Amino acid sequence: MMDFEALKDAITDILSHHQMAVSKVGAKHVFAVLKKGQSTGYNEMNPAFAMERIEFMARPEADRPAQTHKLDLVDFMLGMVMTKDVTPLILLNSFFNIISFQPPDVTLDxxxxxxxxxxxxxxxxxxxxxxxxxxxxxxxxxxxxxxxxxxxxxxxxxxxxxxxxxxxxxxxxxxxxxxxxxxx
Missing domain, CATH: 1.10.287 (Helix Hairpins)
Structure with a gap:
C-alpha cells in the first residue's frame, strides 16, 4: 500500500525547492530555455496541482484534476542544471532513503x-x-x-x-x- 501522505509531503518539498531555485536565477530565462510560457512553467512546479493528481490516484472516487500540468524529467533536470541547485534531487533521494552528495573538489598530494x-x-x-x-x-x-x-x-x-x-x-x-x- 502506497503512503500517499508521505508522497504528498515529499513532492511538496521537492517542487517548492525547485520553484525557489528557478525563481532565484530568473524564471523568465529558465522557461524561455524550456520553451514554455511562464504560467505553464509555474503550474508544472505548483505543489497544489501535484496534490490534486495524487488525490486522484489515492482515491478512485475522486474527480479527475482540472489541471494536468506535470513537470517532466527533462525539465526537472534542466532546471537543476540551470540553477546549479540539486536540492530537489537530494530531497527526492531522501524520500527513497538514498543518501546523496556531490563529490568533493579535491586537489591533494x-x-x-x-x-x-x-x-x-x-x-x-x-x-x-x-x-x-x-x-x-x-x-x-x-x-x-x-x-x-x-x-x-x-x-x-x-x-x-x-x-x-x-x-x-x-x-x-x-x-x-x-x-x-x-x-x-
Missing part, C-alpha cells in the same frame, strides 16, 4: 594524505561523541538527529575526499579510470 586521514578520524570521533552525548538522557529526538546528521555529513565528506584521492591515484598510475562523471 601525498603530503596532505596524512592530514586528511587525521580529519577522517576526528570527524568519526565527533559523530561518536555526539551520539553518546545525545543518548545520555535515553532519548534521541529530532533535534538530536539534526545534530548527528550534520556531524555525519562532515564525516561522509572527508571520507569522500579520501576515496576521491585514492581513486584518482589508481586512475593516474594504472590507467584504470575510476573517477569522472557517471562512472560506476
Amino acid at each position: 601525498e603530503a596532505g594524505l596524512l592530514e586528511l586521514l587525521q580529519r577522517v578520524n576526528k570527524e568519526y570521533f565527533d559523530v561518536n561523541n555526539e551520539v553518546m552525548d545525545r543518548l545520555k538522557d535515553g532519548v534521541f529526538d529530532c533535534e538530536d538527529a539534526k545534530v548527528v546528521s550534520k556531524e555525519s555529513m562532515h564525516l561522509i565528506n572527508v571520507g569522500a575526499q579520501l576515496k576521491y584521492f585514492s581513486d584518482k591515484k589508481i586512475s593516474e598510475t594504472s590507467g584504470y579510470a575510476v573517477t569522472g562523471k557517471n562512472n560506476k
